[in-house]
Amino acid sequence: MSSNNQFNSKIGLIAATVGSAVGLGNIWRFPAETQANGGAAFLIVYIACVLILGVPVMLGEFTLGRAGGSDAVTDFRRLAPRTRWWMIGAGSILVAFLINIFYMVVAGWTLEYFINSISGNLFTADTSAQFFTTQMQSSVEGSYAPAIFTIAITLINISILLLGVQKGIERMSNLMMPALFLLLIMFCIVSLSLPGASGGVEFFMKPDFSKINSTVIINALGQAFFSLSLGMGILITYAAYFPRDTKLTRTAVTVSLLDMLVAVMVGLVIFPAIVSFGMHDASVEGTSLVFVTMPMIFTHLPCPALWSSLFFFLLLLAAATSTISISEVPIRYFQDTKRMSRRRATLTVMLPILVLSAVCSLSLGPLSGYKLLGMNMFDLLNTVTTNYMLPLIALFTCIYLGWFSPRNLLSDQLTNGGTVKCRLKLAISFIIKWIAPALIALIFISQFL
Ligand code: PHE
Numbered sequence: 001m002s003s004n005n006q007f008n009s010k011i012g013l014i015a016a017t018v019g020s021a022v023g024l025g026n027i028w029r030f031p032a033e034t035q036a037n038g039g040a041a042f043l044i045v046y047i048a049c050v051l052i053l054g055v056p057v058m059l060g061e062f063t064l065g066r067a068g069g070s071d072a073v074t075d076f077r078r079l080a081p082r083t084r085w086w087m088i089g090a091g092s093i094l095v096a097f098l099i100n101i102f103y104m105v106v107a108g109w110t111l112e113y114f115i116n117s118i119s120g121n122l123f124t125a126d127t128s129a130q131f132f133t134t135q136m137q138s139s140v141e142g143s144y145a146p147a148i149f150t151i152a153i154t155l156i157n158i159s160i161l162l163l164g165v166q167k168g169i170e171r172m173s174n175l176m177m178p179a180l181f182l183l184l185i186m187f188c189i190v191s192l193s194l195p196g197a198s199g200g201v202e203f204f205m206k207p208d209f210s211k212i213n214s215t216v217i218i219n220a221l222g223q224a225f226f227s228l229s230l231g232m233g234i235l236i237t238y239a240a241y242f243p244r245d246t247k248l249t250r251t252a253v254t255v256s257l258l259d260m261l262v263a264v265m266v267g268l269v270i271f272p273a274i275v276s277f278g279m280h281d282a283s284v285e286g287t288s289l290v291f292v293t294m295p296m297i298f299t300h301l302p303c304p305a306l307w308s309s310l311f312f313f314l315l316l317l318a319a320a321t322s323t324i325s326i327s328e329v330p331i332r333y334f335q336d337t338k339r340m341s342r343r344r345a346t347l348t349v350m351l352p353i354l355v356l357s358a359v360c361s362l363s364l365g366p367l368s369g370y371k372l373l374g375m376n377m378f379d380l381l382n383t384v385t386t387n388y389m390l391p392l393i394a395l396f397t398c399i400y401l402g403w404f405s406p407r408n409l410l411s412d413q414l415t416n417g418g419t420v421k422c423r424l425k426l427a428i429s430f431i432i433k434w435i436a437p438a439l440i441a442l443i444f445i446s447q448f449l
Pocket of ligand 1: 020021022023024025026099226227228229232234322323325326
């Protein structure tokens with residue numbers, strides 16, 4: 001999407017928004033969170049969060065963006081002049097910046113895995129979990145390799161952003177998203193036909209409700225917001241480019257369902273494989289689900305290096321469409337409000353990210369001794385932004401929309417000025433006004449009790 005354009009087609013609009021939503025959050029973060037939070041219990045709460053809170057909050061962001069027509073801060077300044085509501089926009093720009101720092105690190109690992117897949121280094125005669133775990137540890141905890149790949153991927157991002165070829169990225173994501181879907185379907189089939197796969201399906205799909213507690217709920221909420229790219233100003237920024245006749249409700253529902261579908265498919269690939277490979281009691285956690293389990297699945301196919309290269313390539317693209325969208329938020333802000341050139345704005349945002357994400361990439365290895373609140377830099381950024389800042393920003397967005405925005409703002413946007421029907425209008429307004437703020441606040445407070 002170029003800076004002063006509208007999306008040309010409905011498919012392009014959906015692809016760009018889905019491109020932002022589908023990323024490492026679905027493939028790397030979702031299975032890790034599911035595993036850490038009790039499997040199916042987490043899945044249920046996550047789906048509920050997406051449907052009950054995610055879709056309406058997404059619609060709230062679309063409303064602000066299409067009505068405001070600019071970056072996240074300017075939109076609030078226009079809609080609520082002479083108030084402090086612009087601080088919500090400022091908060092989302094800050095979170096976008098912080099998320100970018102650790103997201104680049106994971107994108108860096110993905111780049112390394114892609115390169116190691118093409119070169120064949122990842123696949124030797126040894127196909128044991130131990131071998132792949134050692135490989136992953138050297139990528140994630142290595143003394144300097146993580147920094148090199150993080151810097152490389154950040155530089156690639158900077159060059160794309162400088163060239164302003166978002167249009168190209170968008171066109172590519174039109175092709176790549178379906179390709180990612182097809183590959184995932186294939187891997188699902190492989191994984192589900194492994195011996196003992198049903199144990200994994202059970203872990204992922206058969207809920208044990210006694211496992212639901214406040215931690216599970218807050219993590220599911222955080223994951224839903226992260227995965228839908230909510231609370232980061234992205235959807236506000238993108239919606240400024242939606243044509244007047246775009247049906248917001250249909251768009252939000254489509255994007256959310258597709259995003260959820262990708263996450264569920266990834267779960268159906270990963271969990272059966274873990275059980276089948278007998279890795280469920282080993283201390284496999286988080287990152288290893290993608291960087292150990294997936295390569296092990298590939299060894300069950302002819303030409304593992306080929307599938308692995310394809311998978312990590314698509315993962316890189318999925319990551320790129322997301323990082324481009326996150327980077328765009330602060331860059332657009334500097335361009336619009338500080339009157340910077342595209343180049344200057346890009347470098348102002350991305351050079352600090354380059355340095356900070358390189359430091360962050362070492363925080364799981366050589367710098368792991370430096371902790372704040374008991375967490376290294378990577379975990380701190382990941383947890384604080386996702387579990388606290390995103391829901392908080394969404395909370396204030398709902399409070400603004402539900403209680404303080406110009407009358408009819410939401411209903412005008414949902415019905416395109418009264419020209420289309422929106423059957424869910426009342427429900428959505430009600431959720432934004434009452435349910436979402438109450439639930440988000442409750443979940444928040446329960447953490448500190
Ligand atoms: N939603 C993206 C994902 O799931 C992550 C993302 C985060 C995208 C922040 C943009 C901004 O990977």
